[in-house]
Amino acid sequence: YGGMGLDFSYNIAVAEELGNIRCGGIPMAIGVQAGMTTPALTRFGSDELKKQFLVPTIAGDLVACLGISEAGAGSDVANIKTTAVKKGDEYVINGGKMWTTSGCQADWMCLLANTSEGPPHRNKSLICLPMNLPGIHVAKKIDKLGMRSSDTAQIFFEDVRVPSKNLIGEEGKGFTYQMLQFQEERLWGVATVLTQLETVIQETIDYTRQRKVFDQSVLHNQAVHFHLAELATEVELLRSLLYRTVALYVEGNDVTKFASMAKLKAGRLAREVTDSCLQFWGGMGFTSEVLVSRFYRDLRLMSIGGGTDETMLSIICKYMETLPTK
Numbered sequence: 001y002g003g004m005g006l007d008f009s010y011n012i013a014v015a016e017e018l019g020n021i022r023c024g025g026i027p028m029a030i031g032v033q034a035g036m037t038t039p040a041l042t043r044f045g046s047d048e049l050k051k052q053f054l055v056p057t058i059a060g061d062l063v064a065c066l067g068i069s070e071a072g073a074g075s076d077v078a079n080i081k082t083t084a085v086k087k088g089d090e091y092v093i094n095g096g097k098m099w100t101t102s103g104c105q106a107d108w109m110c111l112l113a114n115t116s117e118g119p120p121h122r123n124k125s126l127i128c129l130p131m132n133l134p135g136i137h138v139a140k141k142i143d144k145l146g147m148r149s150s151d152t153a154q155i156f157f158e159d160v161r162v163p164s165k166n167l168i169g170e171e172g173k174g175f176t177y178q179m180l181q182f183q184e185e186r187l188w189g190v191a192t193v194l195t196q197l198e199t200v201i202q203e204t205i206d207y208t209r210q211r212k213v214f215d216q217s218v219l220h221n222q223a224v225h226f227h228l229a230e231l232a233t234e235v236e237l238l239r240s241l242l243y244r245t246v247a248l249y250v251e252g253n254d255v256t257k258f259a260s261m262a263k264l265k266a267g268r269l270a271r272e273v274t275d276s277c278l279q280f281w282g283g284m285g286f287t288s289e290v291l292v293s294r295f296y297r298d299l300r301l302m303s304i305g306g307g308t309d310e311t312m313l314s315i316i317c318k319y320m321e322t323l324p325t326k
Contacts, residue, residue, distance in 0.1 A: 001042075001050050002058040007250045008184065011035055012191045012242070019195025022291055024298030025150030027192040032101045033057065036185045037064035037110040040126050040177040044169030053108055053128045065106035067097040067113075067129070067155070068178065074099070075311040077112070077178060078120040082157065084113035084127060086164060091115070091127060093135075093160040099305075103153025104141050106131050112174050124174035128166040135160035146297030183255060185306050186263040190242050193266045193302055197235050197273045200295050201228060204277040207290075211282070224280055231273050238265050257319035264312035267303030274299055 004010070011034065018027040041054050056062040073079040082095025093113060097103070108130050115125040129136075139154040169177060205228060208218035219225055245258040274296040278285035285292050303309045 001054050008187075009246050009250055011184070012187060012246050015188045015191035016195050019192040020199070022199075023147075023149055023294060024192075024196070024301070025147040028147060028189075028301075029102055029150050031185070031188045031192065032066060033064055035188045036181065037066045039181045039184050040168050041110065041128065043180070044126075044173075044177055045128070046165070049128055049166065049168065057108075062107040063102055063105050065100050065102045065109050065131075065153075067100060067103075067109040067111040069099045070096060071098045071154075075308045078124075078175065080112060080114065080124070082111070082113045084111075084115050084125065084162075086115065089164050090161045091164055091167075093127075093129070093157045093162060096139075096154070096156040098154050099142065100153045100155055101150055103155055104138055104151040109155075110168070112178055115171050115174075118172065121175045122172050124178075125171045126168040126174040126177050127162060128168060129160070129162055133160050133162065146294075146300055148297075179256075182306065183249070183259045186259050187242065187246060187249070189302060189306055190238070190262045190266040193270050193299060194235060194239055194242065196295055196299060197231075197270060200273055200277050200292055201232055201235070203291060204228065204280050207284075208280050218280060218282075227276060228280075231269075231276060234269055235273070238262065238269060241265065257316055260307075260312040260315040260319075263302075263307065264309055264316070267309050267312075270295075270299035270302045 014034075015027065015031065018030060021027055038054060038057060041049060045054065053062070053064075057064050067082075068077060068080070070080050070082065072081065082093065082097065084091040084093045093111070095113065097111075100109075103109075108128055111127045111129040112124055113127060114123050116123040135158045137156045137158065139156055142152045142154060144152060168174070205219065208224055211218045241258065241262050245255045245262055248258065249255045274292060278292050278296050281290060281292055284290055287293060
């Protein structure tokens with residue numbers, strides 16, 4: 001379908017390189033396109049759907065977005081209210097989506113909606129939804145603390161009709177498909193953050209080495225260079241967890257627990273690194289002229305988007321409860 005046929009480890013290599021871009025919004029937008037809207041379509045979509053949506057998305061001719069979160073259902077995916085009721089050979093969609101990355105410019109959406117009245121984990125389906133259909137209203141571009149180069153939309157659906165053949169895989173399997181898709185999304189986010197945190201630490205070292213306070217460089221203070229050494233060590237530990245998780249994933253293992261651990265650690269470490277480094281920049285760190293202040297805002301999303309820290313902890317706990325006790 002136009003891809004290179006490589007395994008997921010290559011996605012992670014690309015994500016790490018994209019982390020060299022000096023903002024969070026662009027790597028995130030590319031990640032949505034490459035690793036958040038398309039995995040389920042790639043795995044479970046019909047050949048016809050892949051030709052219509054996947055081929056031009058891989059080629060870069062179409063922009064895709066992911067319609068999961070709602071105003072009352074962020075990390076709680078099972079609680080979404082958007083419905084897709086089957087009528088004849090169409091689904092009629094009503095509801096809305098919130099915090100949709102690339103939603104203002106997207107050509108199609110990978111939409112999660114309730115397609116039956118059954119249990120919340122078995123009544124959802126994923127649908128390829130063209131964004132130019134009547135009844136789709138992009139309400140606004142959301143003004144955000146960070147990731148300001150990325151458009152984030154609030155979208156409403158009013159009696160939107162889409163062919164039933166646009167269903168990805170089987171009806172009622174959407175929640176399961178989305179959970180699988182989330183693992184790649186979370187690992188992509190971890191990989192981009194790694195490079196960004198390394199950059200922040202290195203630029204802080206360079207700045208504190210030349211910045212003088214009381215006739216000596218800020219870096220000369222043991223508290224400063226010891227703390228930077230600890231942060232660099234934490235980044236390397238996160239990298240090891242990421243690589244182990246990716247290796248297991250490529251071998252076909254369920255990595256939900258390890259991916260959740262990596263996502264949790266990445267979010268917390270992003271907050272610690274950017275906050276500590278901004279402090280070492282002093283007043284300069286509080287300006288918009290330096291990278292650390294931008295990453296301080298952009299990377300704060302890591303603990304919220306794609307599942308909050310608290311959601312990751314809940315997932316980890318559930319997997320720990322399945323471990324055999326001695």
